[in-house]
Each structure stands twice: as C-alpha cells, then as structure tokens.
Amino acid sequence: MDNYTIHTTSPEETMQLAERLGEAIKAGAVITLEGDLGAGKTHFTKGLARGLEVKRTVNSPTFTIIKEYKGRLPLYHMDVYRVGNSEEDLGFDEYFYGEGVTVVEWASLIEDQLPSERLAIAIFHEGDRHRKVVFTPHGERYNLICKELINK
Secondary structure, three states: OOEEEEEEEEEEHHHHHHHHHHHHHHOOEEEEEEOOOOOOHHHHHHHHHHHOOOOOOOOOOOOOOOEEOOOOOOOOEOOOOOOOOOOOOOOOOOHHOOOOOOEEEEEHHHHHHHHHHHHEEEEEEEOOEEEEEEEEEEHHHHHHHHHHHOOO
8 A cells, every 4th residue: 555645844734634634534434643752643633623523622532541522523532552552352443443533542552453444644753843744544445535635
C-alpha cells in the first residue's frame, strides 16, 4: 500500500488537515496515531472531531483510556499508552466494528488487537511548528480517502 505524506506549517494547519479527514470519513473507520511525543496527535484528533461536528472539547484520554464524543458520527478516542502490551481483552472490538469513528493513540502497543483494515497516521516534528504527517492506508476504502485528501 502507498504512503501519503503531507507537510504542515502550524498546529492550525495540522488541525485543518484532520478536519478535512473528519468530513470525509465514514462510520466504522479506525484511525491509528503514532509519532513523536508532543507532535500533535491530540491536536490532530481535535481537528478530526471538528470535521465530525463534535461540539465538546476534545482532550487526551490518558488516564481513562477511552473518551466518547457525540457528533455527526460518534468519536471514540483511545490512548492506549498505559495499557501497554496487555493480552487481556479490553473490549476494543465493540469500538472497532461499531457505528462510530475510532482513533487510537499509541496503537502499536495493541497491534494484535487492531483490525487489519485501518488508516495509520504518523506525525513527526520538523522544527518548532512544522510537522510531517504520513498516512498509510490499510484497505482500499482508506486508500481512496487518502487520495481525496491529497488532491484537495
């Protein structure tokens, strides 16, 4: 599968990119977020939420693992950093195969529990405000979404 790379020059521009993704995404989507510490994974999720018409303030679910938000589609925001490599079934399937959009920060920690079809996004620092956002689609529907985002 191809990778798609977009460079942004401010947190606002990164959020706008995520907002466009939120406007295009469909129910049942799973998005994984990896990347540098402090690169903007939660900011990206805030932009995605805006595109999903979520009205509440989105913040990191670090201590609760999962936060749910209502919008055009439900948004399930997971931060699995504290879960580690747990072999325990934490009920993630209910979210991954539900009617909402699931965002998983630090998804590599639960790789074996993730659906094979998903949109993997990595965000890297390129200076103080610049970011490199790499989209890796796993599955044709995610590939089509990436092509749409790149061509906008």
